Amino acid sequence: MGGVFLLLSKISFYGTTLILIILILVLSFKFNKKTEEKINEEVINEYIASYFDGEYQTEIPGKADGYVVDKVVCDNGATATWNNEEWGINIRNATQKIKCSIYFIKAEYDFNYTGAEQVFIVPKTGTYRLETWGSQGGSGVNKNTETNGNTYYVRNGGYGAYSLGYINLNKSEKIFLNVGGGGTTFVDIQTSYSTTIPAGYNGGGYGKYYANGGGATDISTISGTLSNLKDFKDKILIVSGGGGGSTAHVAGGGFCLGGSGGGIVGNNGVRGDNINFGKPGLGGTQTNGYEFGQGENGVSGSDTGKSGGGGGYYGGTIGTGSTSWTECAGGGSGYIGNTLLTNKAMYCYNCEESSEESTKTISTTCAEEKPTGNCAKKGNGYARITYIGNDK
Numbered sequence: 001m002g003g004v005f006l007l008l009s010k011i012s013f014y015g016t017t018l019i020l021i022i023l024i025l026v027l028s029f030k031f032n033k034k035t036e037e038k039i040n041e042e043v044i045n046e047y048i049a050s051y052f053d054g055e056y057q058t059e060i061p062g063k064a065d066g067y068v069v070d071k072v073v074c075d076n077g078a079t080a081t082w083n084n085e086e087w088g089i090n091i092r093n094a095t096q097k098i099k100c101s102i103y104f105i106k107a108e109y110d111f112n113y114t115g116a117e118q119v120f121i122v123p124k125t126g127t128y129r130l131e132t133w134g135s136q137g138g139s140g141v142n143k144n145t146e147t148n149g150n151t152y153y154v155r156n157g158g159y160g161a162y163s164l165g166y167i168n169l170n171k172s173e174k175i176f177l178n179v180g181g182g183g184t185t186f187v188d189i190q191t192s193y194s195t196t197i198p199a200g201y202n203g204g205g206y207g208k209y210y211a212n213g214g215g216a217t218d219i220s221t222i223s224g225t226l227s228n229l230k231d232f233k234d235k236i237l238i239v240s241g242g243g244g245g246s247t248a249h250v251a252g253g254g255f256c257l258g259g260s261g262g263g264i265v266g267n268n269g270v271r272g273d274n275i276n277f278g279k280p281g282l283g284g285t286q287t288n289g290y291e292f293g294q295g296e297n298g299v300s301g302s303d304t305g306k307s308g309g310g311g312g313y314y315g316g317t318i319g320t321g322s323t324s325w326t327e328c329a330g331g332g333s334g335y336i337g338n339t340l341l342t343n344k345a346m347y348c349y350n351c352e353e354s355s356e357e358s359t360k361t362i363s364t365t366c367a368e369e370k371p372t373g374n375c376a377k378k379g380n381g382y383a384r385i386t387y388i389g390n391d392k
Helices: 033-047
Strands: 003-013 016-024 048-052 055-057 067-074 079-083 088-092 100-106 108-112 118-121 126-133 140-143 152-155 162-169 174-178 217-220 236-240 255-257 342-349 361-364 382-389
Touching (some): 067 079, 088 100, 126 217, 126 236, 162 236, 217 382
Parallel strands (some): 048 100, 342 361
Antiparallel strands (some): 003 016, 003 088, 067 100, 108 382, 126 162, 140 152, 162 342, 217 236
């Protein structure tokens, strides 16, 4: 026997999902419905041992189960390589009965919004894909004045942006994640223009009477929320901007939409259908905004309020110029400028684009509640770290 190829696949058998191995060689097992269970038992027990994160298992994980192969070790002089595309193993020099142990490790690590910093300890030296989604800014709600308030319009806050890049990390290294908190929907009930809507975690500005800004999501090599890393910018690996808060007025029917997060530049706010609304806030850039890592907080007067700016590498500003109505805020910018990152890009909703490697930005019209690659984010932010391997 000169070589062996084992192809692993999932199928449904008597209502139970089994992991089957088809042994293909010059002397090959025949695969048919009558021998499925027999082949599975014989091949796994005699030829293959499977380990998940070092623990022996009785099954082989499926391709979509979130694992990758760390190593394959065979006895009796045989050697093997793993074929990830075919989800199988190539065995060489199988001149006698052999057994190969396949060691799988977890590949994908997900981080939801928690309102606190999270820590990732690198399990294995290799290449990792970093993905971050900023959070959406808070929304406002209008009554429809033409129907005497019987219907309502939700004026969505700006969406969070998406950033990705690849990086080499060493085993046991720590990296720190702060996942942005989403904005709060606020209904204009005309009670007090001093009502404060709490800020979105990680840089979203608070709202005064109107919605708050969404927080940014970032990954860095040292601990601290984004605004605390102003003097340690070289430690920041990746940032996705949060969206600015929207405003909406019940009695007047006017509204102003918060700008979505960036990108090389966060989006400006967008004035709605009432000219009495003041100048919308501006998005953060790579060098300026309200503050580094912080969207501007809303302010209020005797008869006006403002929404909060989106958090980001530089946060969005609030609107200016009005004394009698309300203004929306700009979104925060993203960041992929760290030279440790490769194959990197930022995606943001209807935003300014850039082709430069350190600020590559692609505009998208996709916005999803579920964290989706190349799409802007609704709701809270998100982060994902995926082990790619040692050969990328």
